[in-house]
Amino acid sequence: xxxxxxxxxxxxxxxxxxxxxxxxxxVLVYSNPKPARDTEWLxxxxxxxxxxxxxxxxxxxxEQMWRRLRPLALDIAIPDAAVTDSGTLFISWDxxxxxxxxxxxxxxxxxxxYRNRDTDNVGGEYNYPASFISRxxxxxxxxxxxxx
Amino acid sequence: xxxxxxxxxxxxxRDDCIVFRLAKVTHTFPANSKKPLSIxxxxxxxxxxxxxxxxxWALSVWDYARTTVDQAGTLLTTPGTRVPFGLQVGHVHEIxxxxxxxxxxxxRDVASSVIHAFEIGHCAILGLHRSQASDRxxxxxxxxxxxxxx
Numbered sequence: 001x002x003x004x005x006x007x008x009x010x011x012x013x014x015x016x017x018x019x020x021x022x023x024x025x026x027v028l029v030y031s032n033p034k035p036a037r038d039t040e041w042l043x044x045x046x047x048x049x050x051x052x053x054x055x056x057x058x059x060x061x062x063e064q065m066w067r068r069l070r071p072l073a074l075d076i077a078i079p080d081a082a083v084t085d086s087g088t089l090f091i092s093w094d095x096x097x098x099x100x101x102x103x104x105x106x107x108x109x110x111x112x113x114y115r116n117r118d119t120d121n122v123g124g125e126y127n128y129p130a131s132f133i134s135r136x137x138x139x140x141x142x143x144x145x146x147x148x
Numbered sequence: 149x150x151x152x153x154x155x156x157x158x159x160x161x162r163d164d165c166i167v168f169r170l171a172k173v174t175h176t177f178p179a180n181s182k183k184p185l186s187i188x189x190x191x192x193x194x195x196x197x198x199x200x201x202x203x204x205w206a207l208s209v210w211d212y213a214r215t216t217v218d219q220a221g222t223l224l225t226t227p228g229t230r231v232p233f234g235l236q237v238g239h240v241h242e243i244x245x246x247x248x249x250x251x252x253x254x255x256r257d258v259a260s261s262v263i264h265a266f267e268i269g270h271c272a273i274l275g276l277h278r279s280q281a282s283d284r285x286x287x288x289x290x291x292x293x294x295x296x297x298x
Contacts, residue, residue, distance in 0.1 A: 041177065044177045048175060053174070053175050079177070080176070080177060080178070080181060080183055080185055081175075081176065081177035082173060082174065082175065082176045082177070082185055082187055082188075083174050083175040084172075084174075084187060084190070085172065085174075085192065085193055085226075085228075086193060090185065090187040092185055092186065092187075099186075099289055101186060101187075101285070101289075103187075111281070113281075113282065113285040113286075113289075115285075115286055115289055117289075117293060120245070120246070120286070122282050122285075122286055124281065124282050124285065126281050
């Protein structure tokens with residue numbers, strides 16, 4: 001994952017676009033002026049299950065996914081999040097032109113979607129078990145995080 | 149903005165109109181955030197149900213010139229905190245995706261029988277229901293991009 005981003009095909013996202021975005025680093029357009037810390041994020045996720053806002057499996061999957069994705073980011077990349085009526089946890093990052101969102105579903109599966117807001121290049125995978133995190137998602141997470 | 153692709157039997161709003169979406173927002177992070185997120189422009193469970201029954205998939209919005217945020221709030225049928233997000237109709241009509249230069253339409257959507265005069269401000273955004281998940285998610289993200297908290 002570290003330096004071989006160009007060695008495999010990225011679903012629906014052009015490699016040229018990905019490389020251009022990774023290096024040199026694009027100009028920052030949006031950033032959270034007061035980013036919350038990791039601990040606040042994990043506290044939020046745990047509180048959702050404790051307060052029965054989402055099923056336990058959603059909170060568990062969110063925490064496990066965060067622990068796997070977080071080390072990929074050089075800088076803290078705390079997301080925005082909200083919960084839907086159906087108990088889905090929606091998580092998104094907007095960093096510069098990069099938009100990444102993950103929906104953790106009550107059935108234990110998830111979807112992710114990436115969009116470059118300048119070029120409309122998109123990527124995504126749908127209805128995956130939360131235990132599986134694809135290389136494409138890792139690549140997009142790193143891309144978004146490094147532009148924060 | 150009307151064109152040959154205008155949905156049949158619908159009355160589009162003028163581009164200079166402002167509509168707002170009363171988005172159900174619960175347990176946001178950061179707390180009390182009013183940032184428009186793409187999930188705020190996902191069809192609700194009720195809207196999906198109505199779409200499945202009627203074949204007309206409509207995201208509920210309100211014409212700000214005819215209905216205030218407070219008035220719209222009195223007509224809600226389900227409990228929960230809402231945040232109003234404004235949209236300039238012209239910006240919605242400018243949204244495009246590959247192979248579809250005008251996927252979204254803001255149209256009048258007034259019930260046949262209204263009790264209060266301000267109910268005539270009810271409108272709908274048509275075109276968000278897509279078989280391709282990537283198209284659906286792109287459209288709702290484009291709405292989030294042009295939306296603003298009111």
